[in-house]
Amino acid sequence: MGAKAEVVQPIPFKKNENKALGISLQDAMISRVYMIVAFTALLLGGFLGLFQGLNRAGLLELPHWLNYYQILTAHGVLLVVVLTAFFTIGYFYAALSYNLGGLLPQVRKMAWIGFAMKIIGFVFAVIPILMNEASVLYTFYPPMAASPYFYIGLTLIVLGVWMCAFGAFMNVAHWRKQNKGQNLPILSYFATAVFVLLFFGSIPVAIEVLTLIPWSFGWTETVNVMLSRTLFWAFGHTLVNIWYLTAVSAWYVIVPKIIGGRRFSDTITRVVVILLVVMNIPGGFHHQIIDPGISQPVKYLHVFMSLAIAFPSLMTAYAMFSVFERTARKKGGTGLLGWYKKLPWGDVRFLAPMIAMIAFIPGGAGGIAQTTNQLNQVAHNTLWIVGHFHLTVGTSVVLTFFGISYWLVPYISGRTLTPKINKLGVIQTLIWTAGMLFMSGAMHWVGLLGAPRRTSYTTYFDNATALSWNPYLMFLAVGGTLLIIGVVMQVYAVFYLMFRAPKGKTEFPIAEAEDKEMKTPYWTERWGTWIVVMLLLIAMGYVIPLVDFIGNAPPGSPPFKTW
Amino acid sequence: MKMHRSEIIWLTISFGMLLGFMLITGYQTFALGMGPPSNQETIDPQKVDQTAPFDNPGLKKVGEKEYEAVMTMQIFSFNPNEIEIPAGSTVHFTLTSKDVVHGFQVVGTNINAMVPPGYIQKISQKFDKPGEYLVLCNEYCGAGHQAMTMKIIVK
Ligand code: HEM
Ligand SMILES: [Cu+2]
Numbered sequence: 058m059g060a061k062a063e064v065v066q067p068i069p070f071k072k073n074e075n076k077a078l079g080i081s082l083q084d085a086m087i088s089r090v091y092m093i094v095a096f097t098a099l100l101l102g103g104f105l106g107l108f109q110g111l112n113r114a115g116l117l118e119l120p121h122w123l124n125y126y127q128i129l130t131a132h133g134v135l136l137v138v139v140l141t142a143f144f145t146i147g148y149f150y151a152a153l154s155y156n157l158g159g160l161l162p163q164v165r166k167m168a169w170i171g172f173a174m175k176i177i178g179f180v181f182a183v184i185p186i187l188m189n190e191a192s193v194l195y196t197f198y199p200p201m202a203a204s205p206y207f208y209i210g211l212t213l214i215v216l217g218v219w220m221c222a223f224g225a226f227m228n229v230a231h232w233r234k235q236n237k238g239q240n241l242p243i244l245s246y247f248a249t250a251v252f253v254l255l256f257f258g259s260i261p262v263a264i265e266v267l268t269l270i271p272w273s274f275g276w277t278e279t280v281n282v283m284l285s286r287t288l289f290w291a292f293g294h295t296l297v298n299i300w301y302l303t304a305v306s307a308w309y310v311i312v313p314k315i316i317g318g319r320r321f322s323d324t325i326t327r328v329v330v331i332l333l334v335v336m337n338i339p340g341g342f343h344h345q346i347i348d349p350g351i352s353q354p355v356k357y358l359h360v361f362m363s364l365a366i367a368f369p370s371l372m373t374a375y376a377m378f379s380v381f382e383r384t385a386r387k388k389g390g391t392g393l394l395g396w397y398k399k400l401p402w403g404d405v406r407f408l409a410p411m412i413a414m415i416a417f418i419p420g421g422a423g424g425i426a427q428t429t430n431q432l433n434q435v436a437h438n439t440l441w442i443v444g445h446f447h448l449t450v451g452t453s454v455v456l457t458f459f460g461i462s463y464w465l466v467p468y469i470s471g472r473t474l475t476p477k478i479n480k481l482g483v484i485q486t487l488i489w490t491a492g493m494l495f496m497s498g499a500m501h502w503v504g505l506l507g508a509p510r511r512t513s514y515t516t517y518f519d520n521a522t523a524l525s526w527n528p529y530l531m532f533l534a535v536g537g538t539l540l541i542i543g544v545v546m547q548v549y550a551v552f553y554l555m556f557r558a559p560k561g562k563t564e565f566p567i568a569e570a571e572d573k574e575m576k577t578p579y580w581t582e583r584w585g586t587w588i589v590v591m592l593l594l595i596a597m598g599y600v601i602p603l604v605d606f607i608g609n610a611p612p613g614s615p616p617f618k619t620w
Numbered sequence: 621m622k623m624h625r626s627e628i629i630w631l632t633i634s635f636g637m638l639l640g641f642m643l644i645t646g647y648q649t650f651a652l653g654m655g656p657p658s659n660q661e662t663i664d665p666q667k668v669d670q671t672a673p674f675d676n677p678g679l680k681k682v683g684e685k686e687y688e689a690v691m692t693m694q695i696f697s698f699n700p701n702e703i704e705i706p707a708g709s710t711v712h713f714t715l716t717s718k719d720v721v722h723g724f725q726v727v728g729t730n731i732n733a734m735v736p737p738g739y740i741q742k743i744s745q746k747f748d749k750p751g752e753y754l755v756l757c758n759e760y761c762g763a764g765h766q767a768m769t770m771k772i773i774v775k
């Protein structure tokens with residue numbers, strides 16, 4: 058019955074166990090190292106976040122050798138690029154290995170080369186940040202100009218990600234050749250989608266950065282500010298949606314297994330994935346709703362493009378409720394809300410992603426609201442936005458990742474989840490939830506009152522309005538303090554499960570589809586077609602603005618170092 | 621792919637809701653003229669001081685209770701850094717940046733616009749309630765970003 062009982066029963070680990078069931082040591086090593094980097098980034102980034110929160114509340118004065126914007130740049134890069142990218146790649150490489158009968162030797166090699174490129178790139182990017190030569194935040198809008206090495210580092214990171222994407226494509230292609238006419242296993246299907254988006258989504262930022270490198274070296278004189286900004290958001294928005302899609306994969310595939318049920322219709326799941334892939338990149342424009350240089354009709358078209366992406370998420374909402382309902386009924390739950398009692402709330406592998414999903418209800422609703430033009434004007438660049446993405450990325454995505462870690466880390470380490478760590482995880486989840494309620498709640502509220510984002514502690518020369526924000530900022534600091542406790546517990550759990558937990562066998566929890574008797578139509582596998590559709594939609598969204606920004610460009614801007 | 625009736629109902633409602641958002645946004649933008657600031661004029665960002673009207677920034681009366689505020693934004697200040705108008709006036713802001721990207725936000729109103737160098741941004745607002753309005757830069761622009769502010773006094 059309860060999935061909880063299953064977690065806490067360590068199955069004795071036998072050295073000569075059939076390898077087909079477990080993961081090969083070489084494949085496991087890739088995912089383990091990626092996880093170590095991801096959670097180290099969480100630890101560092103979390104502390105920087107705490108410093109920011111305390112500073113904004115006026116509780117912490119930063120030393121002059123470490124300013125707010127330097128910290129904010131590092132916090133953004135560590136958490137929304139490093140933590141998420143390394144987790145996603147580690148998780149999906151484990152899934153590919155599990156689903157497709159192991160990674161090909163050359164794919165493993167590519168994963169390691171990609172790893173090295175990302176780490177070298179990261180070092181290149183971090184040194185200028187530490188030296189205060191790149192306090193440009195993770196969006197690095199020109200004409201603020203960082204040290205060229207910052208941009209070179211970013212380029213290497215992108216190339217490293219591409220390496221991993223190509224590796225995934227090769228493994229998938231190999232499997233398809235050997236299993237003609239079959240549908241790709243579902244988690245590998247999600248992985249393919251994620252790597253397709255990672256590749257195409259980072260092309261715009263690669264182009265941007267390639268224009269910034271010669272400019273920051275002084276080899277070219279000026280840069281096209283609006284073109285850069287637009288290329289950045291075509292990437293930046295896609296990136297956070299990729300992390301979301303990664304979390305969604307666990308909601309559809311893993312969570313049903315953990316509660317002892319079946320997953321939602323395989324065909325509809327794949328349709329949701331396709332929709333999320335083809336409609337994603339044009340959504341980036343909603344970051345530029347109050348920019349000049351783009352006509353109102355074009356902005357209106359983009360309201361459509363941004364709202365469209367909400368549709369597959371609403372499909373997901375239905376799918377999740379349907380799975381909970383059915384599973385609980387099978388276990389004897391009755392009544393309208395009877396399912397609620399039949400779910401394994403004490404199992405962190407369920408609790409964390411469940412709260413993540415619940416957080417996406419207000420998170421998604423806030424997103425729908427702020428993407429419509431006039432409401433955006435109220436929220437843009439206020440702390441509301443920061444509240445929004447700590448709810449969506451910082452809670453929906455990150456809590457799902459935490460939930461995954463409690464079985465994935467033991468799985469790739471040949472260990473098991475102990476009842477104690479399960480309990481630690483449950484408490485961690487509750488602390489994280491409370492912390493985000495305080496922090497994100499306060500950010501949303503004070504943002505509506507007008508408090509700007511990306512601004513260190515200020516009263517605007519004792520302005521009465523600005524002073525009235527202080528009580529809310531205090532709540533922000535309280536939330537941040539709770540969160541850092543959560544960060545420390547989570548990182549401890551990951552390292553314990555990797556190096557100290559009892560040895561044993563952990564299952565890779567993939568649920569069977571409720572309609573597994575029916576063959577999923579093969580058109581869902583036509584990635585070539587979906588990529589063409591995606592490119593057409595991107596063209597619809599971006600050709601007019603890009604032509605305009607290039608064709609009607611004002612004289613460009615020279616580099617500025619304003620910090 | 622079999623869909624349940626309840627799923628079809630749910631998705632129809634979802635679709636209707638999104639369509640509703642579209643229609644309201646469209647109505648506000650095109651019928652009520654409430655669209656987001658989207659001016660398309662450009663300017664040489666390195667010659668702002670020599671280019672009209674920014675060679676002479678300040679508040680200009682253009683009609684009965686109607687003003688144009690020509691303003692430049694630069695690290696870390698607004699020029700002019702204070703304007704005073706009678707209650708009930710409408711102000712048309714004409715803005716540009718002399719260096720990096722700035723943001724123009726008037727707390728307590730819906731004024732919120734990005735001001736990247738090279739573009740002339742425009743936004744209008746009627747100020748009915750007397751008082752002192754806090755104006756701030758809401759796009760990170762450098763080490764003094766948190767001090768970039770000005771006032772609008774409505775009498
Ligand atoms: C200990 C937990 C955390 C705390 C205390 C925290 C706190 C903060 C604060 C105070 C800000 C800056 C507000 C501003 O001045 O604009 C911020 C920005 C940000 N945070 Fe967090 N945060 C935490 C965790 C996370 C996580 C888990 C993520 C994402 C996975 C995240 C992503 C970001 C991003 C992307 C920014 C924006 C950076 C920018 O505007 O350039 N944070 N955080
Ligand atoms: Cu976005």
Ligand SMILES: [Cu+2]
Pocket residue numbers: 722723757758759760761762765766768
């Ligand atoms: Cu600023």
